[in-house]
Amino acid sequence: MAKRPTIKDVATKAGVSVATVSFVLNNASGQPIGKAVRDRVQKAAQRLNYQPNASAAHLARRRTRHVAIALYEEESLLSNSFYSRVVEGALKQALERDYHLLFSYLKSDYRGRNDLPAVITQRNTEGVLFIKRLVPAMVADISAIGVPIVAIDHYPPSPLVGSVSMDNRRGGELAAEHLRELGHEQLVVIAGGLDRTSIADRAHGFSDALHRWGYLRNRRQPLWKSNSLTFEGGYAAATKGLQKYPGTTGLFCVNDEMAAGAIRAAHELGYKVPQRLSVVGFDDIDMAKYLDPPLTTIGVDKLELGRRAMSQLLDQIEGRAARVIEERVGVQLVVRGSTAQVSKRKAKQPIA
Amino acid sequence: MAKRPTIKDVATKAGVSVATVSFVLNNASGQPIGKAVRDRVQKAAQRLNYQPNASAAHLARRRTRHVAIALYEEESLLSNSFYSRVVEGALKQALERDYHLLFSYLKSDYRGRNDLPAVITQRNTEGVLFIKRLVPAMVADISAIGVPIVAIDHYPPSPLVGSVSMDNRRGGELAAEHLRELGHEQLVVIAGGLDRTSIADRAHGFSDALHRWGYLRNRRQPLWKSNSLTFEGGYAAATKGLQKYPGTTGLFCVNDEMAAGAIRAAHELGYKVPQRLSVVGFDDIDMAKYLDPPLTTIGVDKLELGRRAMSQLLDQIEGRAARVIEERVGVQLVVRGSTAQVSKRKAKQPIA
DNA sequence: CTGAAAGCGCTTACAG
DNA sequence: CTGAAAGCGCTTACAG
Known part of the structure; x- marks a missing residue:
């Protein structure tokens, strides 16, 4: 590294003290410095291509930024x-x-x-x-x-x-509202890692909304647990769940990766998404829009x-x-292709 | 921030000079320091919870790391x-x-x-x-x-x-080898951004391999150009290309995102992947394994x-x-679900 | 309006 | 084997 100019070099060149150089370069308020001096210093610094040494400044200021x-x-x-x-x-x-x-x-x-x-x-x-x-x-x-x-x-x-x-809570609500408006009545939540506040809030937001509408009056919110918040987790939970409850028409997955897994599982079981099963995710990660069908999800400005x-x-x-x-x-609903009006004929069995 | 102990405090506490403290703490070779002194210094530093101030060290060493x-x-x-x-x-x-x-x-x-x-x-x-x-x-x-x-x-x-x-070149070759072993004879490259060395190398590696086998003896390597290396780019190129050349059986996309777009396009045109069309990508990004079908691609240890x-x-x-x-x-072929043996009946039209 | 000087907390020849 | 001292390149009361 070539020898870098120091504040001293600038001071010499500008014909002032280093203190003055420091003041003008840092725009120190309270230190009234003449316009002429200011200009001379700035010109000198410019010409020397002076850059203050950060380590020295940190040490002197006792602040590192x-x-x-x-x-x-x-x-x-x-x-x-x-x-x-x-x-x-x-x-x-x-x-x-x-x-x-x-x-x-x-x-x-x-x-x-x-x-x-x-x-x-x-x-x-x-x-x-x-x-x-x-x-x-x-x-x-x-x-x-x-x-x-x-x-x-x-x-x-x-x-x-x-x-x-x-x-998160509001996100869960939005998901519930959306599925409800589409006429769904067989709704389940797929979740894992419920010890995490944010995850639990998503699930709670969802079922609270349904409660409020009386949807859950006579039943408990069905929850298919997954042991991880991953594609594989969602896949496994959905496979097991759909086999046991083939009448399910709407799925709320607490994140997009699980939703992707759930969609894969649904496809393999012969469910068409969204015709036969609607799926909504959470997070709106990049992959969401490239899924087939593109995922309806809850978006956040990351x-x-x-x-x-x-x-x-x-x-x-x-x-x-x-x-x-x-x-x-804030959080918002992003409607894409994985959700649709619930189909009238309520097939009790997968179409496959 | 509570007043942090300095090297001086350690020196005082250990009853030595700051130089000695610096030497033992930095394990300065060439400075033979007595075991007893060394221990005393280390103990003192430990007890004071001393941590050297990085800014000061940087300044003195004229190195920032x-x-x-x-x-x-x-x-x-x-x-x-x-x-x-x-x-x-x-x-x-x-x-x-x-x-x-x-x-x-x-x-x-x-x-x-x-x-x-x-x-x-x-x-x-x-x-x-x-x-x-x-x-x-x-x-x-x-x-x-x-x-x-x-x-x-x-x-x-x-x-x-x-x-x-x-x-990259080797990656292109691997893709070509793979498709060739599966019996494909209607191969195209989907690429964009060919001004980038790495992208061009991928495409060249692919067609060079085919050349070497005489596959391209009487024809030029078909290339469907995309104006961006994105899902949308791959989608558009594949849509246009497949409509014009419905007999295509194998696609090499210069990255995974384009491959994902190409698969989507193929599906929408009624092509089944991989039964009717094999697709190989490049990069092996996370999304690759979650595509439907999971993408065969060229992996790199990022x-x-x-x-x-x-x-x-x-x-x-x-x-x-x-x-x-x-x-x-190095680079390696990752075989997943988007490639298969070329089907015997060479459908000239999409199955849809 | 400007400068001389102490100080930030280290490292490192140098001397003994 | 160890210490006294200069120096790294800044900032900032303080004095004028």
Whole structure:
């Protein structure tokens, strides 16, 4: 690397002190600097192609403008079609406010402060973003150091962190409303991971809506459980369920991957989607529109989720926000090809 | 943030000088330090929960251990199902070698050194990773500063950068071999973006293989052009092509998204895949296995792509690699449900 | 309106 | 084997 000019070089060239250079380059308010001097300094900096050394500035300011994001090794959130967009939103927001996002991978076990990621302890991170899962002990330790935390779509709940999530409950309601308007009366929810707040809320939103309409007056909401929130999980649950309850006409899957699996299962059992079975998913991941048929689902602005979280975190860092706000971003029904008016002849058996 | 202990506190507590603390904590070789002193220092650091301040160390060492990755605003590489894994691999490799990856978004126009991203100029980035596309003028400027560059799957080619790509040519060959073994004789390539080296190589690998077998002796390789490498692009190209050449039995799409679009088009035209039409894609993105039928495709280890690139970059930074190496990672055929033995009755019309 | 100087918390020749 | 001291390149009271 060629020898980079320092603030001293600029000062010499402009014929002023380094302090003055620092003031004009940082637009220090309160320091009234003459227009002429200002111009001279700027010209000199320009000509020398001067760029301040960030490390030195960080040290002197005792601020790094670094923010960390915690990822879990096993989950590869970064290549997850939902969370990668969330991360993208958070990253963009950070960059726009001149912060840098440092990524950190966490081990699944946490045994105390010594396990805190180096990013947080050494790099003087000013705030931490968590996605999806929270490790309470770690949260407590980070919080104790005085570093603010914001979590996105997380569980378990924690009073120590600010949070941003989507309106899962409302999403469930929207799904229910949609299927109801299409005349469905044999509705089931396919879900897994109900310990996660966001997932449970989706399922509850759905059945609460049906309750409200008296649809569930004399019965319980049928729930087909899956042991994972994946394509395979949805496939297995739907296969088993449809064989047992062939009269089902509408399926609400708590995420799109499961919905994709359910559609595959339905096809293999000879159900036509949507003619014979309507399916609605949740998340509106990229794949949704490429499924056959394209999936009706509940959409969320994933970038916004990330942006809002980062924004709240930076506000906390800069002291212009109270700690621990709970934000919620809206959700909307995206109607595509996997749902349709319920067919009149209520076939009790699959058509196949 | 609570007042953090400094190296001075550790020195005081251990009864040694700060120099000694620095030496033992950094395991400085060449500095023979007594076991007893070493222990005392370590104990003191432990007890104080001392963590060195990274900014100060960077400043003193004139090294940041920061590496940048350049992303383009319009492309959202981070939520692309292919590149997000590549990024993940690069990130993990960096972290494992104790570097930090700084993300930077680039504007599409570059007009000179002033447009160099702040991450590179201010943060003292020690190396830069490019993905997919290269802006030659920017590459030249970064290179001129003496900062090494490595690019992944990039175009246009550049003598200034190290590179890692997958063996696209071999991938094309594998696709051809596979379809040939299944007895296909009406083969077409669906491609777009042939200005990209990697894409062109895929198509060439495919037709070269056919040439070699004499398959193309008396004809040219049919190519259905698409104006984008997307689902929609593949859909449009296949729709048009299949209507014009209904006898086609095998399709090689230069990426999976196009293949997904082609399958959709085929279905809508009444072609059964794979009974009537075999389709092979390229990349093996997540979606591939969830398509109906699951897609036969050419797989690449995307994480490895990222890891190797980062590894090469760090080697260059640390001076243990020559500049500008060209690496290539292997590729393999992943057979799933979208390809089958060519059917005997050579229907000239779609079955629908 | 501007400058001299201390200080941020490390590293690293250098001297002993 | 260990310490005193200069230096990395900034920022920021403080004094004028």
